[in-house]
Amino acid sequence: MLSQLRPITTEVINFVASLKFILAVGVCVVFVYFHFRYLFSSPDFLVFQARAQDFVTLVLSVILGALPFLVLGVAVSAVVATFINEKTLLRLLPKNRFGSHIVISLLGMLMPVCECGNIPLARRLMLKGFSASQAITFLLAAPIINIVTIWSTFEAFRGEPIILVSRVVAGFIIANFIGILLSYKPDQTDLLSNGFMMEMRSRNLVSQKKVDILIDTFQREFWLVFRMLVLGAVVAGLIQTIIPRDYLIGIANSQVLSILIMMLLGLIISMCSSVDAFFALSLSSIFNTGAIAAFLTFGPMIDLKILSMLKGSFKLKTLVIITFFVTMGSFITGLIINLIL
Amino acid sequence: MPKWLSFTIIALLGVYALMLQSKDQLILYINPRYLLSATLAAIFCVVIGLAGYIWLIARYKKGMLRRIKGSVVSFFKSLNLGRSKMIAIAVAILFALVTPLGFVLLVLVILIPFSNGESLLNKSLVIEFLVFCFVALGFLLPAQSLSSQAASQRSTSLNTITLNGELSATTLFSFDSDKYDVGDWIRRINANPNLRDYVGKEVNITGFVFKPNGYPTDMFLAARFLVSCCAVDARPIGLPVRLQGWDAMYTSDEWVNVSGEFQLGEVDGEQVLVIVPAANPDKTTQPARPYVY
Numbered sequence: 001m002l003s004q005l006r007p008i009t010t011e012v013i014n015f016v017a018s019l020k021f022i023l024a025v026g027v028c029v030v031f032v033y034f035h036f037r038y039l040f041s042s043p044d045f046l047v048f049q050a051r052a053q054d055f056v057t058l059v060l061s062v063i064l065g066a067l068p069f070l071v072l073g074v075a076v077s078a079v080v081a082t083f084i085n086e087k088t089l090l091r092l093l094p095k096n097r098f099g100s101h102i103v104i105s106l107l108g109m110l111m112p113v114c115e116c117g118n119i120p121l122a123r124r125l126m127l128k129g130f131s132a133s134q135a136i137t138f139l140l141a142a143p144i145i146n147i148v149t150i151w152s153t154f155e156a157f158r159g160e161p162i163i164l165v166s167r168v169v170a171g172f173i174i175a176n177f178i179g180i181l182l183s184y185k186p187d188q189t190d191l192l193s194n195g196f197m198m199e200m201r202s203r204n205l206v207s208q209k210k211v212d213i214l215i216d217t218f219q220r221e222f223w224l225v226f227r228m229l230v231l232g233a234v235v236a237g238l239i240q241t242i243i244p245r246d247y248l249i250g251i252a253n254s255q256v257l258s259i260l261i262m263m264l265l266g267l268i269i270s271m272c273s274s275v276d277a278f279f280a281l282s283l284s285s286i287f288n289t290g291a292i293a294a295f296l297t298f299g300p301m302i303d304l305k306i307l308s309m310l311k312g313s314f315k316l317k318t319l320v321i322i323t324f325f326v327t328m329g330s331f332i333t334g335l336i337i338n339l340i341l
Numbered sequence: 342m343p344k345w346l347s348f349t350i351i352a353l354l355g356v357y358a359l360m361l362q363s364k365d366q367l368i369l370y371i372n373p374r375y376l377l378s379a380t381l382a383a384i385f386c387v388v389i390g391l392a393g394y395i396w397l398i399a400r401y402k403k404g405m406l407r408r409i410k411g412s413v414v415s416f417f418k419s420l421n422l423g424r425s426k427m428i429a430i431a432v433a434i435l436f437a438l439v440t441p442l443g444f445v446l447l448v449l450v451i452l453i454p455f456s457n458g459e460s461l462l463n464k465s466l467v468i469e470f471l472v473f474c475f476v477a478l479g480f481l482l483p484a485q486s487l488s489s490q491a492a493s494q495r496s497t498s499l500n501t502i503t504l505n506g507e508l509s510a511t512t513l514f515s516f517d518s519d520k521y522d523v524g525d526w527i528r529r530i531n532a533n534p535n536l537r538d539y540v541g542k543e544v545n546i547t548g549f550v551f552k553p554n555g556y557p558t559d560m561f562l563a564a565r566f567l568v569s570c571c572a573v574d575a576r577p578i579g580l581p582v583r584l585q586g587w588d589a590m591y592t593s594d595e596w597v598n599v600s601g602e603f604q605l606g607e608v609d610g611e612q613v614l615v616i617v618p619a620a621n622p623d624k625t626t627q628p629a630r631p632y633v634y
Binding site: 026064070072156220234282 | 342344347348350351354358361367369370371375378379381382383386389392393400423424432468469472475478479485486487489490491494569570573574576594
């Protein structure tokens with residue numbers, strides 16, 4: 001009898017609790033509704049309504065502005081995933097240490113991919129014979145040094161060309177520095193995680209029809225990129241409509257703090273590099289140029305999504321080394337720009 | 342995210358952008374130089390969405406409907422809709438129908454954890470929920486330009502703004518300055534900051550009424566938003582208008598045609614050009630292209 005009573009009691013408690021919740025919120029809503037019903041022309045309500053509308057307009061404008069680049073980036077990424085023959089790439093690389101890394105860092109120009117397509121591609125490269133350090137250089141450079149990202153950054157920051165220049169130069173230097181540094185390690189496979197090592201030994205690559213890969217990759221990557229774009233747009237919209245200007249001016253004026261905050265945002269908001277220039281643009285009136293440049297250099301290389309995807313392929317110590325140098329490099333880039341301007 | 346839903350969202354996004362462009366409202370969100378590429382991208386999205394459906398049907402044939410039904414059913418199962426949650430949603434939907442603030446309640450009901458610590462929505466679906474919300478809002482709400490509230494959130498100091506457009510030779514040397522709009526004047530004044538050169542010149546501009554903080558009580562800014570890429574980087578620019586008692590006649594965000602001439606005035610200790618209108622400015626409607634580039 002008692003054992004039958006317990007589930008019913010829990011159900012009832014849940015019911016009452018949620019009913020109370022609904023009643024409480026409902027009462028608040030009704031109260032607010034009648035309060036404003038006679039004060040619909042009250043300044044506070046109109047301000048709230050205008051701000052809410054502005055918020056929606058801002059979010060939609062980020063989405064619409066980024067749309068061409070989003071489509072282009074994903075389309076090219078899908079084509080790359082379908083048609084690129086990694087073996088040919090390997091044969092065409094220069095053999096010496098510096099040459100191979102530099103050429104790899106420029107490969108992104110032919111194969112614009114951001115993290116969604118980047119990491120699977122790097123894994124395939126390693127399976128086909130690239131060394132770990134070479135794959136790492138590709139992973140770090142390809143999101144920045146590619147046509148779609150360069151073009152979208154150019155369009156978003158037409159009035160400030162230093163941002164595009166610093167992004168590309170810093171990306172190139174950091175990616176090659178880390179790759180070449182890691183290439184001095186004699187046992188490259190020590191950088192890779194155990195799970196990936198096992199995958200390397202048992203290669204069973206599923207072959208599919210090209211059409212299937214193309215369309216499937218497109219819809220999967222479109223969704224991955226689009227959802228982060230919307231999230232970023234929402235965050236940017238909230239920052240622009242909610243936070244009072246006085247707080248923000250303090251941040252913009254501080255050289256170091258603004259860089260750190262933008263880099264933190266870059267870590268948390270894992271946006272695809274083909275469209276992150278639009279997110280940065282929305283914050284360009286709040287953060288100084290160095291902070292924006294640091295964000296645009298840091299974000300494509302390291303963020304929570306990338307780290308979680310890399311975890312499966314690389315050892316923790318590899319990730320620590322990469323994260324450390326990317327952070328230092330981006331931070332220094334931001335500082336230099338702030339000092340120049 | 343089931344594939345069929347993915348293709349639907351892609352197609353809807355394209356349809357939305359094309360809908361805006363067909364009503365000439367895409368211009369409220371992005372710079373005109375992107376209209377073509379945005380339209381092409383939108384068409385591509387619709388095409389891919391349709392191609393995706395065709396691909397799915399070709400792959401799964403009759404099984405497609407079963408798959409769609411299956412994913413919808415498993416989604417609702419994952420919501421763990423017990424009786425209490427269903428009542429909560431029903432009440433929230435009722436409120437949403439009655440008042441716009443009820444819509445906020447509906448969103449809260451979906452997001453906030455219930456007494457058992459779980460919210461209606463799986464945490465991993467929060468972003469998906471946001472995407473659906475904004476696609477829906479895009480279709481449901483009328484397209485709008487930014488309001489003066491957005492202007493007050495941004496700096497209006499003209500010294501921090503340089504317009505991207507170069508001054509064409511004709512604009513620089515023409516005497517048709519009575520046809521200049523707000524953007525033309527700011528470019529001209531940037532090119533030649535000697536304010537005395539402009540005193541007495543005739544001005545005919547259209548802008549929305551906006552009072553920045555710290556403005557004298559007899560002045561407002563006839564403003565427009567300067568947009569470089571899309572509305573998200575918009576900054577307000579404008580020309581000050583001196584009119585005693587203007588706040589009794591106009592409200593913020595109203596669009597006005599101002600005709601008058603330039604005189605020297607002072608705002609925040611800085612010398613600026615102000616427009617002294619010949620008569621009370623006419624109210625007008627928001628132009629089809631409200632922004633300056």
